[in-house]
């Protein structure tokens with residue numbers, strides 16, 4: 001399998017500043033990025049997710065990665081390896097399904113979160129950056145009638161430097177806490193420029209500032225989407 005990790009139909013957005021790019025985001029992306037930054041500030045992977053109702057145009061739930069813990073008692077999952085952004089979001093739902101809702105998440109969902117999205121009947125998944133480690137799970141779901149019949153469309157919806165930023169936070173966490181793992185090796189192979197930036201630890205030095213200031217600081221260093229192939 002040689003799936004292209006580069007998103008298609010990318011708009012040339014990077015002539016804009018970090019602030020202009022943040023200002024141009026739709027509400028679900030604004031809230032997902034806010035959650036990602038909160039996750040990062042609390043020492044976690046830096047991944048955020050929201051559920052969005054495309055009919056009412058309302059964000060119906062928010063979640064963030066909190067595997068290392070989080071001071072907010074509102075999060076259902078904290079301090080364990082199930083505390084992914086999407087799982088926290090799903091755990092906060094009042095209904096037993098997400099039929100008709102769209103999942104916005106800053107990083108391509110992992111095996112656990114993608115499977116749960118299918119189980120809950122999420123209609124569409126939009127993610128901010130590819131996760132080279134869990135890329136193209138769609139090819140897996142086609143092999144079982146249950147998952148094949150409920151599989152949501154899944155699209156990389158951010159581009160350029162902002163997409164790289166979405167990948168930088170979890171990659172920085174991985175470099176710091178799980179060095180030498182397959183995840184790190186995959187990142188270095190597919191995203192050499194971003195991997196170097198993650199390894200530098202620069203994102204960690206910005207934990208105490210706001211999202212806008214951090215993004216402004218990182219903007220000149222962030223690469224555009226890097227061209228790479230899996231397999």
Ligand SMILES: [Zn+2]
Nearest residue numbers: 084109110113
């Ligand atoms: Zn996950």
